[in-house]
Amino acid sequence: MSEPAPPLDPWPAPRPVAPVDRVVSLPGSKSLTNRALLLAALADGPSVVRRPLRSRDTLLMAAALGSLGTGVEDRDGDWQVTPQAWDRDADVDCGLAGTVMRFVPPVVGLARGTVRFDGDPHMRLRPVGPMLAALTALGVDVADGGRGALPFDVRGAGSVPGGTVTIDASASSQFVSALLLAGARYDRGVDVRHVGKPVPSLPHIEMTVQMLRRHGVEVDDADANRWAVAPGPVAAVDHHIEPDLSNAAPFLALGAATGGRVTVRDWPAETTQPGDELREVLTLMGCEVVHRDGDLTVSGPDRLQGVDLDLHDVGELTPAIAALCALADSPSHLRGVAHIRGHETDRLTALATELGRLGADVTEHDDGLTIRPAPLHGATFRTYADHRMAHAGVILGLAVDDVLVEDVATTAKTFPDFAAAWSLAVHGGAGS
Template identity: 85%
Template sequence: MSELWPAPRPRDRVDAVVSLPGSKSLTNRALLLAAIADGPSVVRRPLRSRDTLLMAAALTALGTGIDDTGGEVSREGAGDWAVSPGAWDRDADVDCGLAGTVMRFVPPVVGLARGTVRFDGDAHMRLRPVGQMLAALTELGVRVDDGGRGALPFAVHGSGSVLGGTVTIDASASSQFVSALLLAGARYERGVDVRHVGKPVPSLPHIEMTVQMLRSHGVEVDDSDANRWAVAPGPVRAVDHVIEPDLSNAAPFLALGAATGGRVTVTGWPGSTTQPGDELRTILALMGCEVTLSDGGLTVVGPDRLAGVDLDLHDVGELTPAVAVLCALAESPSHLRGIAHIRGHETDRITALATELGRLGADVTERDDGLDIRPAALHGGTFHTYADHRMAHAGVILGLAVDDVLVEDVGTTAKTFPDFATAWSRAVHGTPAAAGAPAGTAL
């Protein structure tokens, strides 16, 4: 059985200032675009976590040079990442771990390489959807061998070039299907014209993030029509990126203020961003929090009692675990909907949340596309995480208001937030960090 971690409960109203590590979504997009750019560049303030190290390892295996400004790439390094495009002329094995961005973003660029690249990952990754994207790659001229599974493990046989062109896909399971094709598309002979058919694409802000980053590299993208994104063929200009703090990882820390009636400030919050986590400002205000954005960061002051909400989280599904727990602590019922796609995330998050919250006393009804949550008396116990970092965030938030919550495998948070448990304990108990403390600490 995985180790159980006692979720800390604050002694009083919290007053904390928190600095967060960089965005995983931005870091991995920046690394991939730098790897196919027309010259060397630097990714500044990158996130160093399991997901981003897996992306760096995948691109390095293909022949890209990625180095810490102070030495070899590592989790412990504190510098920026210098990226030098190289000759992609070798066979390689890529470990996707639990990183959807590695499983989906790397295969479309492998078609530009010369060699066979084999993909696999953690056991649960073999259940995550990727078949629509692999079929699209085949249609665009990339040779893919997945044994007809439409899932890991699979191999991509690069020929050094990809014809590209128009392709129609159903991206209702993941916006990453679209982003993956767009990120590589400029390097295809005919570019790429992606057309979505099916239920609405989830997490549209992540596609907007991809489009914005492509344009910053000088790539021409036409997104003027709904459900269609066209990337013109041409070079990907080398540019340096400064990575924003990960706003989705801010969710548990802002919840710390919301759930305790305390005050939490997350420093470095951008005034304008494509990150879905920015929607936390609106969600927490609806739940009764005082939310203020200033030069010092985003500050949330919690109310005496949280209000329930009726929310469509379709575009920001990754926020569901944190929001669901706050709803379980609210004084009135909540309805979370539009999130059927999160059943295909690191775990089936709808069922997992209904199961774990229900196990600890919450009154929860699981719907096909969401959750209904009503006020109920909660109690302690084990909160299982299913190797899902967002479920671990949910568990520690519950522990803010409920005694004796034991979070299984809190270390799974290293997927996107190294040493989360230490940063969380410092924020909850108001322990000052040392001068010059790294991102991800309470200040």
């Protein structure tokens, strides 16, 4: 990884002076919000997305659907979504939102008009080619200049033949989810067959399947590496969005790293969110984890233990877990996450570089990291415009003086006002 530009607005990561005892409430799930918005736009009538996350990623999704003609109206903090005919040309800004870049093109085939997709500069490096090729095979007119990347155009003809398609989704589970979300509206539905290395982040595909079934869509996922969506209507269903459990990672780490206690309110009893795996990970690191009366409480140990983990299905948790491993008193090996090199940044190289900048003993592997105990010191922790990297930086600041987190505002991608919420959680105050 080339050396980035000088740091942007380095933010002093707050460090607590004693073990904390906090109760926090988190904003809604980005993954659930954007799937709910898309399915509402495809539905056979109006519906409401309740307690949605309002962040850069979800506002970009709402704007993308609105540019096609869907009515997305604020109703006392909820979103009222009214499906409308899509019969116009439009421009879609994907920002750094993989869900916008990958979920919206398959539905544009159902529109009438040309929709142009682009996003932030780094977004042009994120993988999307296999999905665009799959759309072409299903009968969608895609013009990408052969790049398999942003910018590209999708020319909607008002309907999509659909059918069976083979795709290599080893770079992102979103390739599969994108086709499934639109598939019920295709003439023959869609039958997606994955070939290649294992699909990462399978819980996100399970999330997609569960939400489709809530909308009355028939999905056959009985066979491994195959998902078939039958053609038919998408029923209008209201959604109540769960808290974002991946965004819980730094707050639970606050309890784990300080030997204190943090409770996250409204933790679901059952969920398809990958962040739910934090319960097992933190237990393995020596924490006490209790789920009671709808809340999750993590109490930290005197010393964190290193772990050996395959994070293939929960790769988005890697930055936070890696930061905790750098604070542990025994070695850790994190593996199975080669695919996170294609996330907002190459997260493996970024983590190895930035943890090393603070003195950590880190070895980067093709698919993970080995982290050994070492004395840490303050420095600027670069984020590469990646919200999860910012989470890693603030976690390290819990136990290391003088950690400066570059561009902490990048957390607005999925957590507006994160810096204020984090400072309140670390230092305490009203509502904490």
